[in-house]
Amino acid sequence: GESVGLHLPTLSVQEGDNSIINCAYSNSASDYFIWYKQESGKGPQFIIDIRSNMDKRQGQRVTVLLNKTVKHLSLQIAATQPGDSAVYFCAENRRAGNMLTFGGGTRLMVKP
């Protein structure tokens, strides 16, 4: 989900369950999308990316799905672990060239 002001949307899951984090993007011309993970006190860390000519891409325990019809991006994390607790951001290249634009983030909390 997208953030509203100071309050990040929060997803709380049980350890071992699958997590799905959603992101709506704004520009139908965007052709490259990235998911980042940010732990407290650290910089964003690259997780996975996808180009607009794909609908799905898989990594290690993560899958990104892209639905261009409704301009929606999701990140699926399999068998969520306590170390997955963080804030997750999606980013899109809204303008051809050098700009990545970030969404507001979703906080993932994993309960042991």
Place this chain on the structure above:
Amino acid sequence: NAGVTQTPKFQVLKTGQSMTLQCAQDMNHNSMYWYRQDPGMGLRLIYYSASEGTTDKGEVPNGYNVSRLNKREFSLRLESAAPSQTSVYFCASSPERPTNSPLHFGNGTRLTVT
């Protein structure tokens, strides 16, 4: 291989003071970026440098200047700090334009302006 290194990690300034945030990358990347992150919000681009010798404004450039000193280093300067510039500042780099590759981020500089 340290990646992207930012200094200092923390800084407190008084309104009107100036300072320079330093950033260096050791990945031989062409493009470098400065973002700011405010509580509960995503990152906003301040300035970027697509290649050595070039710089361009991002979404929120007012109150900032940058220098691409060489391929490795990209600094951000606040000439006259204001409380609205209290934020966490992240430097990032990418091999080429971010339309083709992800950005690699440093761990940030936490700036408070009183």
